[in-house]
Amino acid sequence: MLKKSQPTDIERYKQLVNALQELAAMLTKDLLLDYSVDAATRLSDAGSAWILFPDPRNEMLDISTGTSKDGLQLHGLSIPINCSIEGWVYSNKQPVMIIDTRYYDQSRGEFIQLPDIEIKSILIVPMISKGKQIGVLEVINKRVGEFSPLDREILAAFAHQAAICIDNSHRFIQSDLVTELVHELRTPLAALNTALYLLQRSDISNERREQISQLIHTEFNRLSELTTSFLEYARLKSGRAKFELTRFDLTQLIKESIEIIQIQLDSKGLTISLSVPAEPLYITADKxxxxxxxxxxxxxxxxxxxxxGKIHFIANISPTDISFSIQDNGLGIRPEHLPLLFERFYRGPDTDRKILGTGLGLSICKQIVEAHNGKIEVSSTVGQGSTFTVQLPINQSIKAKLVE
Structure with missing residues (x-):
């Protein structure tokens, strides 16, 4: 069998141009990230690749997306900036190439150790957009031969353009979110403005003043809940939310959650039943x-x-997944509204406006579940109630640790 010849330098530059053209056609951040790590492995003929973004709250670099020939999920891993080689590249805005990790002296920081993956060679390049460092792109384990200066040059060029595209996608997302938030803030702000105007009048009764004061309190709480939910949604949507994976018993977490909302159940005369397997439902996830x-x-x-009314909480387990469903016997949701339930700020036209809500809760749930490689679904019958079902893989992204 003839050995496959390696591409010439000219052919590799053509591959880079094609990759950049395809990159420019990506319209969403998720597509950009997935394509970038896939293209990075192809352009550098590497075994695995990932992109790390900084988390300024804790001086860490978080892996936002990654790929490996072994199919390992790398999303959610964190690396300290101050003592890792990835942090050195991020801080100094310079690439690092290690041809053989056995002879690396750790002068620029430690490198990741991943279970079941032996890291033999490393190439890390900074991702800079408009002079601003937004992250680093890392590839490991050259498939044929050794990483070369040409690998470094091509990967750096690709990373620079990818950084610009990703940075622009952040700006588009932030612009859209801010526009929607401003729109949603108008209603409670208008209510507060009207209430404050009425309170200044001398001809209203004490009873009416008490009602207006209660309205101000209600709308203030709504504003607080809306802005808090918005910030949570924005972090999840931008991929900057931090996930701490631990192994825990989901049944115990369900029981704790039911205890928290017991007072609300009692206030509406609701009853809740719980149906779970006898054995613990252990899962690895962000508790x-x-x-x-x-x-x-x-x-x-x-x-x-x-x-x-009644609520029924059901949990089940399979060899690979855990699922749970929450059923109610409320008014139900019309079929045409079901596809819109997980859209941000969406509240159905049949919703009682006396029921406070931000329209972000289900959107946040969807982002969290999908970040765990799971899915969330809803079914409903008008007049009979609704069922929300969440399915999660038992084992999540592997944990990384630094070589000691």
Missing amino acids: DKIKQVILNLLNNAIKYNRLG
């Missing part, structure tokens, strides 16, 4: 964020249920 999803779905089942 706080999964709890956030459960509480949001339970709160919705309470808010949109009828007085004296």
Whole structure:
């Protein structure tokens, strides 16, 4: 069998041009990230690749997306900036190429050790957009031969253009989100403005003043909830939300969540039943964020249920997945509205406006579940109620650690 010849330098530059053309056609950040790591492995003939973005809150670099020939999920791993080689590239805006990690003296920081992957060679380049460092692109394990100066040159050129595209996608997302937030803020702000105007009048009764004061309190809480939810959604949408993976018993988390909302259940005369397997439902995930999803779905089942209604919480397990469903016997949702439920700021036209909500809760749930490589679905029958189902893989992204 003839050995496949390696591409010439001219052919490799042509591959770079083609990759940049395809990159420019990507319209969303998710597509940009997935394409960038895939193209990086092809352009450098590497075994794996990932992109890391800084988290200024804790001086860490977070892997936003990655690919490996072994199919390992790399999203969610974190690396300290101050003592890692990736952090050195980020801080100094210079590439690093290690032809053989056995002879690396760690003078520029430690490198990642991944379970089941032996890292033999490394090439890391900065991602700079308009003079601003936004992250680093890393490839490992040259498939044939060694990483070369040409590999470094091609990967650096690709990373520079990818950085510009990703940075622009952030700006488009932020612009759209801010526009929508401003629109959503108008209603509570208008209500507050009217209430404050009425309070200045001397001819209104004390009873009316008390009602207006309560309105101000309600709208203030709505503004606070809206801005908090918006910031959470924006972090998830931009890929900058931090995920801390731990192994825990989902059944115990469900019971804790039900205890939290018990007072709300009692206030509406609702009853809740729980159906789970006898054995613990162990899962690897971000416990706080999964709890956030459960509480949001339970709160919705309470808010949109009828007085004296019922909620049924069901959890099941398969060899690869855990799923849970929250059923209510409320008014239900019309079929034409179901596809829109997970859109940001969406609230159905049949929603009682006395029920407070931001229109972001289900969008946040969807972002969290999909970040765990899971899915969330809804089914509903008008007059009978709704069922929200979440399916999550039992084992999530692997944990990384630095070589000691």
